[in-house]
Amino acid sequence: MPQIVSELNMAWVAVATVLVFLMQAGFMFLEIGFSRQKNAGTGVAKILMNLALCTIAWWAIGYGIAEGGGNDFFGDSGFFFHFNQTVAGEAVNGETAMLMLYGLAFCAVSLAIVWGTTLERIKFGAYVIYAIVFGAVIYPLVAHAVWGGGLLSDIGGKPVMDFAGSSVVHLTGAVGAFAALLLLGPRKGKYDTRGKPRVIPGHSMPLVGLGVIILWIGWFGFNGGSTFETAGNFFGEVMLNTQLAAAAGVIGASLAVYLKSRTLDVGMAGNGAIAGLVGITAPSGFVEYWAAPIIGLVAGVLVVYAVLAIDRLLDDPVGALSAHGLAGIWGTLSVGIFGSARLVSEGAAPGLWYAVFGNEPFSASLGQFAVQGLAVLFTFIVVFAISIATFALIKGTIGLRVDDEEEEAGLDISSHGMYGYPEQFIPQPEYSTGLPTTLGSGARAATPAAAPMTATEQ
Amino acid sequence: MPQIVSELNMAWVAVATVLVFLMQAGFMFLEIGFSRQKNAGTGVAKILMNLALCTIAWWAIGYGIAEGGGNDFFGDSGFFFHFNQTVAGEAVNGETAMLMLYGLAFCAVSLAIVWGTTLERIKFGAYVIYAIVFGAVIYPLVAHAVWGGGLLSDIGGKPVMDFAGSSVVHLTGAVGAFAALLLLGPRKGKYDTRGKPRVIPGHSMPLVGLGVIILWIGWFGFNGGSTFETAGNFFGEVMLNTQLAAAAGVIGASLAVYLKSRTLDVGMAGNGAIAGLVGITAPSGFVEYWAAPIIGLVAGVLVVYAVLAIDRLLDDPVGALSAHGLAGIWGTLSVGIFGSARLVSEGAAPGLWYAVFGNEPFSASLGQFAVQGLAVLFTFIVVFAISIATFALIKGTIGLRVDDEEEEAGLDISSHGMYGYPEQFIPQPEYSTGLPTTLGSGARAATPAAAPMTATEQ
Amino acid sequence: MPQIVSELNMAWVAVATVLVFLMQAGFMFLEIGFSRQKNAGTGVAKILMNLALCTIAWWAIGYGIAEGGGNDFFGDSGFFFHFNQTVAGEAVNGETAMLMLYGLAFCAVSLAIVWGTTLERIKFGAYVIYAIVFGAVIYPLVAHAVWGGGLLSDIGGKPVMDFAGSSVVHLTGAVGAFAALLLLGPRKGKYDTRGKPRVIPGHSMPLVGLGVIILWIGWFGFNGGSTFETAGNFFGEVMLNTQLAAAAGVIGASLAVYLKSRTLDVGMAGNGAIAGLVGITAPSGFVEYWAAPIIGLVAGVLVVYAVLAIDRLLDDPVGALSAHGLAGIWGTLSVGIFGSARLVSEGAAPGLWYAVFGNEPFSASLGQFAVQGLAVLFTFIVVFAISIATFALIKGTIGLRVDDEEEEAGLDISSHGMYGYPEQFIPQPEYSTGLPTTLGSGARAATPAAAPMTATEQ
Amino acid sequence: MKKIEAFIRHEAFEPIRAELLDRGFPSLSIIEAKGSGRQKGIIERYRGSTLTVNVRPKLKLEVVVEDKDKPLVVETILKHARTGEVGDGKVFVLPVEEAIRIRTGEDGEEVLQAHPEEGAPS
Amino acid sequence: MKKIEAFIRHEAFEPIRAELLDRGFPSLSIIEAKGSGRQKGIIERYRGSTLTVNVRPKLKLEVVVEDKDKPLVVETILKHARTGEVGDGKVFVLPVEEAIRIRTGEDGEEVLQAHPEEGAPS
Amino acid sequence: MKKIEAFIRHEAFEPIRAELLDRGFPSLSIIEAKGSGRQKGIIERYRGSTLTVNVRPKLKLEVVVEDKDKPLVVETILKHARTGEVGDGKVFVLPVEEAIRIRTGEDGEEVLQAHPEEGAPS
Numbered sequence A, B, C: 001m002p003q004i005v006s007e008l009n010m011a012w013v014a015v016a017t018v019l020v021f022l023m024q025a026g027f028m029f030l031e032i033g034f035s036r037q038k039n040a041g042t043g044v045a046k047i048l049m050n051l052a053l054c055t056i057a058w059w060a061i062g063y064g065i066a067e068g069g070g071n072d073f074f075g076d077s078g079f080f081f082h083f084n085q086t087v088a089g090e091a092v093n094g095e096t097a098m099l100m101l102y103g104l105a106f107c108a109v110s111l112a113i114v115w116g117t118t119l120e121r122i123k124f125g126a127y128v129i130y131a132i133v134f135g136a137v138i139y140p141l142v143a144h145a146v147w148g149g150g151l152l153s154d155i156g157g158k159p160v161m162d163f164a165g166s167s168v169v170h171l172t173g174a175v176g177a178f179a180a181l182l183l184l185g186p187r188k189g190k191y192d193t194r195g196k197p198r199v200i201p202g203h204s205m206p207l208v209g210l211g212v213i214i215l216w217i218g219w220f221g222f223n224g225g226s227t228f229e230t231a232g233n234f235f236g237e238v239m240l241n242t243q244l245a246a247a248a249g250v251i252g253a254s255l256a257v258y259l260k261s262r263t264l265d266v267g268m269a270g271n272g273a274i275a276g277l278v279g280i281t282a283p284s285g286f287v288e289y290w291a292a293p294i295i296g297l298v299a300g301v302l303v304v305y306a307v308l309a310i311d312r313l314l315d316d317p318v319g320a321l322s323a324h325g326l327a328g329i330w331g332t333l334s335v336g337i338f339g340s341a342r343l344v345s346e347g348a349a350p351g352l353w354y355a356v357f358g359n360e361p362f363s364a365s366l367g368q369f370a371v372q373g374l375a376v377l378f379t380f381i382v383v384f385a386i387s388i389a390t391f392a393l394i395k396g397t398i399g400l401r402v403d404d405e406e407e408e409a410g411l412d413i414s415s416h417g418m419y420g421y422p423e424q425f426i427p428q429p430e431y432s433t434g435l436p437t438t439l440g441s442g443a444r445a446a447t448p449a450a451a452p453m454t455a456t457e458q
Numbered sequence D, E, F: 001m002k003k004i005e006a007f008i009r010h011e012a013f014e015p016i017r018a019e020l021l022d023r024g025f026p027s028l029s030i031i032e033a034k035g036s037g038r039q040k041g042i043i044e045r046y047r048g049s050t051l052t053v054n055v056r057p058k059l060k061l062e063v064v065v066e067d068k069d070k071p072l073v074v075e076t077i078l079k080h081a082r083t084g085e086v087g088d089g090k091v092f093v094l095p096v097e098e099a100i101r102i103r104t105g106e107d108g109e110e111v112l113q114a115h116p117e118e119g120a121p122s
C-alpha cells in the first residue's frame, strides 16, 4: 500500500480520534445537567481524573491486552507502548501510535458510561481505583475478544459483528454501571417509605442539551472512524446510517414519552438520540440505509419504557442502563436481523430479515443471530464479574459511598471543598472573603477536624 | 480521477459535514441564551426534534428534489435514498452518501435559522409540521434552483453565484422566520400600550457566546467544505476569506453599537460575527482577500441598525431577520460587486468593482449583479409563499401560538412539563419530592385535568 | 512533491486550524467560569473583539513580520496578505493561505492567554489597543525568531526546538499577562488589610470544565498540526505524546492539591491538564512516549505550588502565569532534557537524559539545554519590554483599570450595559420592562449623565 | 408606624410600584418568596414521571408607612394585585415602633415621609 | 392575630407543611435566608486556599394565624424542625393587627380560617 | 424583645456581622431583597436599547434581641452601614412577643442571650 494511502487513512482516524475524545465533554454535561446544583462541580473533576487514569492504564497495560496479538483471551505485547517495540508482530510506528490513541478514546468513552448510575453519592476514590482496573483490564479483555482476534472473532467460523462497539463499548460501560449501582444503592430520598420512586430533577436542561449534541457529533468519529480507512469512501455510508438512526431515535423517544405523559420531555428526547446512536453503533457498517431508521426508532421507543421500568427498582439518574445497556444489546442483535449480504464481514451470514423476506439460508442467519447474542452474553459475564469484584473490594476498603451528611450537603462541598456554582450557595464574595477575624477562623478551619460537615460548636 | 483523490475529497467533506452539524449546537445556544430562564429547556427539545425530522424528510424526499437532476424546478430521483439507486444518472456509492449527508447538514442549518423569531411563544407542534415541509420541499426547491442545475444555474448564460449559501441557506431560513413571525406576533409585553418596544433581555450571555463561537468554527466547514474537493488547496483561500469577514463583522457591529449606545453590547458583537459570516458565505469562493473584510464590515454595521429598526415593528429576539436575512441579501449581491475575474464561475462576469475601477465591461458586471438580485427575489418569493401557507395551515388547525397563561408560565413548564433549570424555580428536591401525601396528589395530578395551568381549587 | 501530497498535508492543517480556533472557546469559558457572575458577560465580548482585531492585525502586518523571510529579527514581505504576492520568495497560493491562517490561530491563542490575569477589573479599551500591537508586532517577532528563520533558529549551529510553542505561544502570552498585571494590580478585596490573600471563587465549575476539555481537544490540532504534513503519520506520535502528558498533568496537580488541602480541587485538576499540555507543547515532536508522562506530571505538580506561591503576591484568577508561564518554561527546557536522538531537529543535540544515562556527548546536550534556556530568556525580554511599554501607554492615556464603583458593580453592567445573567440580577422582565412611566425614565436615562453608576437623586 | 407585608403575584408589582411612586411613596422593598394557600401546587413531569410542587413563587412586598398612610397604600395594593383568581395573596399589617434612616441617622416618622421631588414619576 | 416566623432547616419544611395542611392550615410562605448563630460557618477550599462562610442557608417560614391557633402551629414546627443539633433555628412570634385577602378584599381573622375543603391532604 | 430589620448594602454586612459577634451577638439572619427609595434605579442597555430597573439589590438583616440590647445593635448597624450616599437604607424595629429555640424548646429572652463561649470571635 503506497505511503500516501496509509497517511490519508490515519489522517481520517486522527479526525475521528479527536471527535471521540470530544465525547468526554458530552458525557460530562449529560451528567452535570442531570445532577442537582450541589453536585455540579464533581462531574468536572471526575471526567478529568478518569480520562487521565484511563490514559495511563491503557498505555501501560490495556492496549497490550486488547491489541497485542496473543491468545484467544488477551494480547501479550505492546505494554508500556514505546518505540522499537513490536506489537502483534508489527514494529511500532506513526500508524500504530495513531490507532493506539484511537483505541484509547474508545476505552475512555466506555468508562465514562459507567458513572451515569453513580451520580450524587459515590466516593471520589472509587473512580480512581475502578478507572485503572477498567482501562488496564476490563475494557481491553472485551475489545480483544471481538476486535483483537480473540474468542469472539471466530465462533464456529462466524465472527461477531460489532462495527463500532454497541456491545464492546456501550454494553460494557452499562454493565459496569449496573455492578456499581447494585453495591451503591439509590440516592437518599429517591424512594419513599413505601418504595415508590420519587422524581429528583437535574438542574440544567441546556447543559443536558449540550451534552447530547456533542455526543451526536462525536459519534460521526466513533462510527465513521471505525472504517480505519477511506477506501471506497465507505465512511460516508457509515456516517449516513449513524445520522438516520439518531434522528429516528429522537422521534421514537419523543413520541413514546409524549404518549405516556402528554409532555415532550427534554431529557427523554436526548436519551432517544443517544439510544439511536448506541443502537446503530454495531450495525452502522453492516446494514442498508433503510434499516438504520428502523433500528434507531426501536432504540428510541425502548429507552423510554426501559427508563420508566428501571426507575421503579434502580436509581439511574441519566438512564445509562437503558440508553447504553439495552440499546447496546438491541444494536448488537440488530446486526443479526438487518445485516446486508453486501456488507457483512466475511464468514458472517446476512440478517434474519433477508432470510425471512429474501432467500438467504435461514439457518445461517439464525446462527449469526445467535453469535451476536453470544457477544452480549460474554460481555455481560466478563464485565459484570470483574466489576462487581472491584466495587466490592472498594466498598470493603475505602468505602464506595459518601456518608449521609456529605450526600445531603452535596459532593461538591464535601469532596471538593467548594460548590460548583459558588455564588449560588455562598454569600457574595463581597461579604464572605471577610475580615481578619474571618481569615483567622479560616486558618483554624483548615484543620481536618473542622471540615464542613463536622463544624463544631464554638 | 484516481480513487485516492475522491477519497481525500470526501474525507475533507466528511470533516466539513461534522463541523456544519456542530452548528446546530451553535443555534441552540444562541436561542437559549437570548431566551428567558423560563424558556431555556424548550430550545433543546426543539433543536433535537428539528434535526431529526429534517433528516428523515431530506432522506425520503428533499434530497431527491434538490440533487436528483430532473428539470429546472425539481429533481426526480434519489428519493428514499438507498443503494442500487441511480441519482441524476449516477449510481449511489460512498461518495454520493457523503455528499447527501453534507447537503442534509446545510438543510438543517437553514431550518434552525427559522425559529429565531419564534422564541418563547410558539407551539411545539408547529416545529414538527414545518420541519417536515421545510426539509422535504422548501429548502430543496431553492437548493435545486441554484446548486442542482435548476432555474438559477443559468440565467441567460449567467449562473447565480452563491458559493456556500448566503441566499440558498441563510436568506431561506430568514424568510421562513419572517413568515412565521407575521402570523405569530410579538411576545407578551414586548410592546407597551403605545406600541413602543420594550427590552426583554435573554438570560445568559455566556451561552450566547458559546453559540457564536461554535457557529464561527462550524463556518469553516460550511464555506471551506463547499469546495467539495481539495484541488489546489482552494479551501484554504475560502477559509481565510471566512475568517477575515467574521473578524470585520465583529468590529463593524461593535463600533456601530458603541456609537449608538456608548456601551459595547455583548449580543451585538456576536450578531456582528454572524452577520460577517453570513455575508461572506456567498462570496467566499469568488472574491480576493482584500474584499472579505469590507464585506464583513458592512454586514456588521448593517446588522446593528437593522436590529434596532426591525425591533420597532417586529419581535425578533435573536436578530435572525437582520443577521441571516439582510446580511444574506448583502452577501449574495456582494458577489456582483467584488467577484474576481480569476475566481468567478465560468459564464459569470466579475463584480462591478472591477468594471468601475478596472476595465471589465460594465454591462456584463451589471448583468451579473442583476442575476444575483434575481436569486434574492426568487428565494424570497418561493420560500415566503410556501412558508406563509404552511404556517397559516398550522394556525388554522392545531394553532401556532400557546395561550397567554402558558406564555406567562414559560414554554418549559407548559410544553415540556418541567423548567429548564428546575432548582431555580422549584423548591429543592429535599422538600418537594415529598411524602406519601405528595405522591398521592402527584398521582392524581397525572390526569390531564390537573395540568399545571389548570390546577383547580382543592 | 505531487499535488495530492500537498493537498493531504493542507487538509490536515485545515483540520488542525479549526481545532486551534476552537480553543478560543476554551479560554473564554476558563475565564468566565473563574470570574464572578457580575463579570460573566464581558468575557464573551472580549474573546470576540480580540479574535477580530488580532485577525486583521495579523493579515495586515503580523504575518509578514513572522513568516515573510527577511532578516534575523523580522520578515519583510507578505503584508496585507493578497494574491499575486510573493512571501519569502514564494508566490501566494492556497497552501500559503492555509498556513497563514494556521499561524493566525496560534497568534490568537497566545493573545487569549494574556487576559487571564486581568479579569474583573481591566478597561475594555485596553483589550483593543493591546490586541492590535500583539497581533501585529509582539507575537510575530517571537514567532519569526524561532520559526521564521530568525535569530533563534540557529544559535551557534544549534536551533531552538519548540515544536508547537511552549515558549513561542504560551510563555509569550504569560509574559504579556505578567506585564499587564504589574500595572493593573489586584482585584478589590483580593488582599486584606495585612496583605493576606483572600479567596474570590469563580462562579461556575461546569463552565471551567467545558473550557478545559475544549482546550484539551484543541491541543490535538495545536501540536498534531505542527507537523504541517502527514509524512510517516508522524502526527500520530505527536498526538499520543500530547495525550500522555495531559493525563499526567491532571494526576500530578490533583495529587499535589489533595496533599496540600485534603480536597480534590476542581479548578486545579483543570489547571493540571492545561499545564501538562503546555509542558508537552515544545517537546511533543522531539521526545519518546515514556518521557511525555514525566513532563506532564512535573508540570502538573508545578502548577499547584506555583499558583499558591504566586497568589501571595499577584492576583492571577485563572493561574495563567503558572499554567502557561512556568509550564511553558518547563516545557521548553524539557526538550533539552528528554530530546531523543531519532527526533531532534538537525543540528540539535539530544537531551541531557541521554548524556547522563546514555552515551551522548554531555557538552553538546548541555549546549542544547542552554540554547533552550536562551529561547526562554529572549521571549521574556522581548515580550515583556514591548508589553509593559504598551500597557504603560494605555494606562497613561485611556486608563488601564475601571474605577472602584464600576469594579464593585461588575464589568458587565459598567462596560456592557447589562449583566451576563440578566435575570439573576434584575427583577423578572414581567415587572421590569415596565409601564409608560418606566419607559419615559428609560428614555431620559439614555443620556450618558444617567449611566448606572452615576444615577443621581430624583 | 405600620409595616405592610403583602404576598402578591410577580405581575402585580410594577403597577403597584408605579402608582405608589406617583402618590409619593417611592420607598419599598420586595423579596422572592414561595407560598401555599388555597391555590394548588404546580404539577411537573420529568422523564415520564410526575412531581407535585406544593408551593408557588410569590413576591413579598414590604412597605413601612406612617399610620395615616396605611389605608392608601393597602388600597393601592389591593387595586392592582386583585385578579379574582385564587392565588392573589394576602396583606398583613404589623406595628412598627421605630424607623431610622441609616444615611442620616435621623429617626421617627419623617424618615418615611415622601420627599417633595419624589412625588414626580421617576 | 399572630405572625409566626421560624428559621428552620430546609429538610424540615415538607413534614411541617404536610402536617399543617392536615390540621387545616394550608396557608404559609417560605423565604430563602442565610443565618448565623451557635452553628459554625462552612469551611470552603478553593484552589488550595481556605475560605470560611459565616452564614448557612436556612429557610424562613412565615405563617399568620389567629391567636388561638398559635400554640398548635408552633408545636407542629417544633415537632418536625428539632434534630437536637445546633442549627435547628428559632421561632419568633409577632403581633399582627390586620389581615386582608386580596382576592376578595375581606379582612379580619376569618381570612385566616382554614376552609373546610382545605382540611383534606392536598 | 425586639426584632430589628435593616435594609443595607451587601458590602456592609460582613463588618456588622463581625462586630456583633465580638459584642456577643452571633445570631442573625440575612435575606436577599430588592428595593427602591430615594436611590434611583439602574439603567441597563441591551442590544442598543435602554431599560430601567427600578429596584436595586439590597440585603435585609434580621436580628431579634432583648429590649435592652436594641440600642447597641442598632448603633452597630448604623456605624457600618452608613456611607452618606443615598441607598444606605433603613432600620426598622418591631415588637416580638415570644422567642423559642427549636433545638431545646426553651423560650423567653434567655434564648437570645449570648452564650459565654460565643463571645469570642469565631
Ligand SMILES: Nc1ncnc2c1ncn2[C@@H]1O[C@H](COP(=O)(O)OP(=O)(O)O)[C@@H](O)[C@H]1O
Pocket: D007, D033, D034, D035, D036, D037, D038, D039, D056, D058, D085, D086, D087, D088, D089, D090, E027, E028, E029, E030, E062, E063, E064, E065, E101, E102, E103, E112
Ligand atoms: N396565613 C398566611 N401566612 C403566610 N402567608 C400566606 C398566608 N395566606 C396566604 N399567604 C401567602 O399568599 C399566597 C396566596 O395565598 P392563596 O390562599 O393561594 O390566595 P387566596 O388567598 O387568594 O386564596 C400564598 O402562596 C402565600 O404565599
Ligand SMILES: Nc1ncnc2c1ncn2[C@@H]1O[C@H](COP(=O)(O)OP(=O)(O)O)[C@@H](O)[C@H]1O
Pocket: E007, E033, E034, E035, E036, E037, E038, E039, E056, E058, E085, E086, E087, E088, E089, E090, F027, F028, F029, F030, F062, F063, F064, F065, F101, F102, F103, F112
Ligand atoms: N436572634 C436571632 N435573630 C435572627 N435570626 C436568628 C436568631 N437566632 C437564630 N437565628 C436564625 O436561626 C438559625 C439557627 O440558629 P442557631 O443558633 O445556629 O441554632 P440553635 O439556636 O439551635 O443553636 C440561624 O442560622 C439564624 O438564621
Ligand SMILES: Nc1ncnc2c1ncn2[C@@H]1O[C@H](COP(=O)(O)OP(=O)(O)O)[C@@H](O)[C@H]1O
Pocket: D027, D028, D029, D030, D062, D063, D064, D065, D101, D102, D103, D112, F007, F033, F034, F035, F036, F037, F038, F039, F056, F058, F085, F086, F087, F088, F089, F090
Ligand atoms: N419605607 C420603606 N419600606 C420598606 N423598605 C424601605 C423603606 N425605605 C427604604 N427601604 C429600603 O431601603 C433601601 C434604601 O432606601 P433609600 O431611600 O434608597 O436610601 P436612603 O434612605 O439612604 O435614601 C431601599 O432600596 C429599600 O429596600
